[in-house]
Amino acid sequence: MTQQLTVTSSPEADSTGAVPQVVASLPVSLHPSDDGAAALVAIAGDGGWAERAIAAISSGARGVMVISPSPADVAALRERANAQGVPVVIDTEWAHNPAVAASAPHFASHNDENSLLEARVNAPAGADLDQVLLAQLALIRAAVDPVVRLAYARRNEHGYDALAQLAGGAQATLTAILTNAIPASATLRIIKPRHAVALGLPGAGTAAPGKVTVSGPEGATLLPTLWESAHRAAWRRLHDLVEAGQTCDDLAAFAEDAALVTEN
């Protein structure tokens, strides 16, 4: 039987991570709590978030959700989380959308050193480009492969275009376009001579489905759509990790991605 876990969150986390709406949509698994000793703690990713996460673990949190974290030194937090066996899940804009996991095996079968991954994000005008890039790197890691090298072709107030290399040797082009004309969205695509895989994602706050299209000589297949927001999927994952007594490696992955962001 599913174990119900209490959740506490700050107003900032509520606002950026839609925590109350997610908790309301998982009434058997999660329950809101104002108690400082809630099992799960949601932390907004603005300055000082790593310290706040350590404090939450010290206060007895069994799982921590960090929403859209800014680059930070997470060494001490990783050490504390591992020592206590507490999973710390990083909830970024795209990576937890269920379509991402569905796309991963298809991207994997077309990810080689001759491949070119096209990655694009449409984000609101004025968005913090470091945050946009961090979320895009997390998406690429979850769907395809980690980015191991990155150089900007351009970066300015309207977005960026960067050239990158993935761990498996594929090349990638990463784009962000800042505009209020169209809703926030992200796409990934690999086109091979006869095959292609494309992933299109809406923002984390909507349950509109991501779409995975796999095409080849036989035609194109749209994978079954899953109408769950990325935020909700992230919380289900945290709940499952806690219930199973497992940790996760989100912080290690975040540290690698954050290093790419701060180096460039």
Place this chain on the structure above:
Amino acid sequence: MNPSKTSTLGVGMLGAGPVTQAIHLPTLSRLREVFHVAKIMDVDPQIAESVAGRVGAGWTTSMDELLADEAVQVVVICSPHQFHAEQVIAACRAGKRAILCEKPFAMSQAEAEQIAAVSRETGVPIIVGAMHTFDPGWLAAKEHWGDLVETAHTIRYSIVLPPNPRFEDFATEVITRPERQRQNRHDPEVAAGIVRGGIMGLAIHDLPLVRAFCPDFTDLEVLSCQVPDPSGYLVNLRIGDRNVQIFGINTESWEPEWIFEAVSDTTSLRIDFTPSYVQAGSATATISHGGESEVYGPYAYNGYEAEWRYLADLASGKAAPLDVTELIHDLTFALDVADKASTAVRDATALTKEASV
């Protein structure tokens, strides 16, 4: 059934390859009340005769003979690129009523200026076969995009191109076509050649559209350039203060894509074009402003048919000729992109090759 050849404009075609066979002849078959094909020239007599025979036209292997034929009032130039300038000039001097030259209409700015001078001197109007600039979807977008030319900060132009025969074979029955060969994109000179060929042969279709959104088009910097597998181009450019990316990839797939986008803080234009060759209607343009979108198209005919309709109006004096200076700007812009991008990819590929040795 056949409109009289005396009441329609006689077309002379220089070059009878796949573009003539799969694009212009099928398009002209939709405009029989306006045009008839009078004569077709090709250096290969068998091709000239065979293609002309399809439409009941005369044939020749001589450009001079075609231009001297009084039954030819409008000339379309579909020969290899290097002959375009010479043939456009000869057609102007022959006193034809209008000329359609497939892109690019010259291979250098000097040639383009020579053409412009002859066009002005002879009064013969010229259009370049940049079909998307005539596409009803593009024209509808132009009418409704408001201040986007002034406010756009990002331009994207992306083509995923299956093999041409995939479409040519639905438009006609082609009797000759060039072979495609796989090339080693890791060789710097080959990479430079692929990019130059890709820009001047493929990207050039919509570079006039890109230029329309880049008022400072002479202030152009290539920020990066690479060749995707198996061939194509991915070029990041700064044009004035605009973020521009052009991408084209040749695939063996069935799935085409041809998209042009211009984006500002508040407005986004996306145009999805139909594939070349097939008569599949116009592009569809979507203009979005926050929560609202307007969609224009698809309309019943494509840019090829629109350009021929315009040519008919030009030949009969009903339409004002295009400003040849704009055509020169389009060409010099394309040449600038091709030169700088091919240099950039040559250098980048050489560096990668050195690093791997």
